Amino acid sequence: MRATTIHAPFDMRVEEVPDAKLQEPTDVVVRVVLACVCGSDLWAYRGESQRQPGQRIGHEFLGVVEEAGSGVSGFAPGDLVVAPFVWSDGTCAYCAEGLQTSCPQGGFWGSPGSDGGQGQAVRVPFAEGTLVKLPADAASDERLLTALLALSDVLGTGHHAAIGAGVTAGSTVAVVGDGAVGLCGVLAAKRLGAERIIALGRHQVRTDIARTFGATDVVAVRGEEAVAAVRELTGGQGAQAVIEAVGTEQSMRTAVGITRDGGAIGYVGVPHGSGTGLDLGVMFDRNIALRGGVAPVRAYIPELLPDVLDGTIDPSPVFDLTVGLEDVPRGYRAMDERTALKVLVRP
Amino acid sequence: MRATTIHAPFDMRVEEVPDAKLQEPTDVVVRVVLACVCGSDLWAYRGESQRQPGQRIGHEFLGVVEEAGSGVSGFAPGDLVVAPFVWSDGTCAYCAEGLQTSCPQGGFWGSPGSDGGQGQAVRVPFAEGTLVKLPADAASDERLLTALLALSDVLGTGHHAAIGAGVTAGSTVAVVGDGAVGLCGVLAAKRLGAERIIALGRHQVRTDIARTFGATDVVAVRGEEAVAAVRELTGGQGAQAVIEAVGTEQSMRTAVGITRDGGAIGYVGVPHGSGTGLDLGVMFDRNIALRGGVAPVRAYIPELLPDVLDGTIDPSPVFDLTVGLEDVPRGYRAMDERTALKVLVRP
Numbered sequence: 178m179r180a181t182t183i184h185a186p187f188d189m190r191v192e193e194v195p196d197a198k199l200q201e202p203t204d205v206v207v208r209v210v211l212a213c214v215c216g217s218d219l220w221a222y223r224g225e226s227q228r229q230p231g232q233r234i235g236h237e238f239l240g241v242v243e244e245a246g247s248g249v250s251g252f253a254p255g256d257l258v259v260a261p262f263v264w265s266d267g268t269c270a271y272c273a274e275g276l277q278t279s280c281p282q283g284g285f286w287g288s289p290g291s292d293g294g295q296g297q298a299v300r301v302p303f304a305e306g307t308l309v310k311l312p313a314d315a316a317s318d319e320r321l322l323t324a325l326l327a328l329s330d331v332l333g334t335g336h337h338a339a340i341g342a343g344v345t346a347g348s349t350v351a352v353v354g355d356g357a358v359g360l361c362g363v364l365a366a367k368r369l370g371a372e373r374i375i376a377l378g379r380h381q382v383r384t385d386i387a388r389t390f391g392a393t394d395v396v397a398v399r400g401e402e403a404v405a406a407v408r409e410l411t412g413g414q415g416a417q418a419v420i421e422a423v424g425t426e427q428s429m430r431t432a433v434g435i436t437r438d439g440g441a442i443g444y445v446g447v448p449h450g451s452g453t454g455l456d457l458g459v460m461f462d463r464n465i466a467l468r469g470g471v472a473p474v475r476a477y478i479p480e481l482l483p484d485v486l487d488g489t490i491d492p493s494p495v496f497d498l499t500v501g502l503e504d505v506p507r508g509y510r511a512m513d514e515r516t517a518l519k520v521l522v523r524p
Numbered sequence: 525m526r527a528t529t530i531h532a533p534f535d536m537r538v539e540e541v542p543d544a545k546l547q548e549p550t551d552v553v554v555r556v557v558l559a560c561v562c563g564s565d566l567w568a569y570r571g572e573s574q575r576q577p578g579q580r581i582g583h584e585f586l587g588v589v590e591e592a593g594s595g596v597s598g599f600a601p602g603d604l605v606v607a608p609f610v611w612s613d614g615t616c617a618y619c620a621e622g623l624q625t626s627c628p629q630g631g632f633w634g635s636p637g638s639d640g641g642q643g644q645a646v647r648v649p650f651a652e653g654t655l656v657k658l659p660a661d662a663a664s665d666e667r668l669l670t671a672l673l674a675l676s677d678v679l680g681t682g683h684h685a686a687i688g689a690g691v692t693a694g695s696t697v698a699v700v701g702d703g704a705v706g707l708c709g710v711l712a713a714k715r716l717g718a719e720r721i722i723a724l725g726r727h728q729v730r731t732d733i734a735r736t737f738g739a740t741d742v743v744a745v746r747g748e749e750a751v752a753a754v755r756e757l758t759g760g761q762g763a764q765a766v767i768e769a770v771g772t773e774q775s776m777r778t779a780v781g782i783t784r785d786g787g788a789i790g791y792v793g794v795p796h797g798s799g800t801g802l803d804l805g806v807m808f809d810r811n812i813a814l815r816g817g818v819a820p821v822r823a824y825i826p827e828l829l830p831d832v833l834d835g836t837i838d839p840s841p842v843f844d845l846t847v848g849l850e851d852v853p854r855g856y857r858a859m860d861e862r863t864a865l866k867v868l869v870r871p
Contacts, residue, residue, distance in 0.1 A: 271785060271786070274786065276785060276786040276811060278809075278811065279785035279786065279810065279811070341813070438618060438623060438626035439618070439621065439623040439626065441815075444808070447808065448804040448805050448808050453800060453802060453804045455800060455802065455804070457795040457800045457802070458795050460814075460817060461791070461794065461795050461816070461817040461818060462625075462817065462818055463626060463817065464623060464625065464626070464816070464817035464818065464820070465817070466688070466813065466814065466815035466816075467807075467813065467814040467815075468788075468813035468814075468815070469808070469811070469813075470807060470808040470809065470810065470811035470812070471808060471809055471811065473811075
């Protein structure tokens, strides 16, 4: 089969790899219908996260079950399914608590020895703990299918950030980061009843989407200027709930600066950089909490899915470029150069 | 009047200072009956926090109202009162929310221009927002009065840490730090229904108090050894709720190491050191939350006071040395040399 591999920074290839096939009775094989490129894939693309030469990549996909292992009763060939960005056994204490990202048997698509989402098919371990079935008729609705793909990562990750930030009905929320996750953070905050949502971002195409998703204000400057602007919008105090969806020192510093005393930062940007950007002395004096991390999106799909299906929320606008599988390298370039927000892949 | 002053590191004096007196209609003057020395006073004593030469010190006290300003209706001369370690106006949004430490008109006892608790009397600004009345008959009960003094800081701070760590009925809790705040963290966790409380500390006198306060296990090693020991006690996973009551890089690193995935660190140790001790990458991967900061103890006194009065909790054992006002410098030496856990001052 064909799949995307990464050989070195900026060296993405689409090549022949061994066919995905059942290895354990709890596996299924999914033929990928839609996949996409994640902002976190760019860390590998740019060489800031290490990968083995030839390693697979891509951790977001939905597709159709092609074959199911003998121990799988919940899925059958032909089922339309979405996969969260980690697999998990569905039976351990962490899975039971909804923290599937800490499942001892869990793992990330594209890690050595596993298939990646940016390919024709994927072997899914622990299918019953991992996959979620989608209505069959969604397959014929392009817009809906695209929206459902967001359940594999960015929508659940935005939701995790909103939960971490403590967003509830009536909240004032600020969102640092105008990538797909930040935008989904806006959407998630709106869904949770936030009254005021301040989106920080300097790319109008993106902040326009933020407004569509529910942002009431846009702050188009960075750093200290952004802190001053958010404070001015919030009576000098900052936002009670802050979503951090970038992961750099500067973005974290901005997040601390715009959080109201006693508030919380929900952080989902994978931490990068030499330091943390956290001024713990400031956080201490102002009782600012930090909550978040890698999102257990598997736990959130059952809650978010109905709202995507009935159109209450529609994350599909975060996808603004579609490529075929052979064109995935072009998709990476477009995201790296910021000419695309998030790239959809149709194998 | 006589009061304690700090002139340089290790140079504590008790000397004549201007009498405490009313300056604003909302003030009262309190004659100090009991005060004490805080672990955080040692940062100033050791020169790790800067003070102006001759600055007052001491932020924990209870006493008797001597004089009340014309705008004060809630307190009258003769009232027995306890003061939290910051004053606050009681009328702003932060005070209304129970985050009095962020009151824009608030301040710390002993800051330049204000009286400190380690003296004969204190001018209390915003008396009605700051002080809490105690039953008059408590004055004649030495043990109870000592226990009530803990409401001014260490008990409320331990409670804040427990709340930050997310302690609830049935929790498994680990407490980093065997000072008075850490021990009060044990007491607070027990009061909130924790089932298992693991106290980390290497001083048996202190860990014996921890056991009295409700600790079910004691880990008497540090660093990586402590992390291994707590993990062994918790089925390899760590504690869901961790109280950090030291504030050094090492203690924070230990706290991260012993927290279960998805758990929280409630931190109340004033942050010191060149870095934070927070490995944000680890916290991200494991969804560990960080909550806490300077404790709004004023908010907690109404909840904790009844339990202290009826003996449900008794923090008085954290005080193990009593000195008169003239002997305060000896008290600092004893705490600095760790021959005393927490020093009570009787002016």
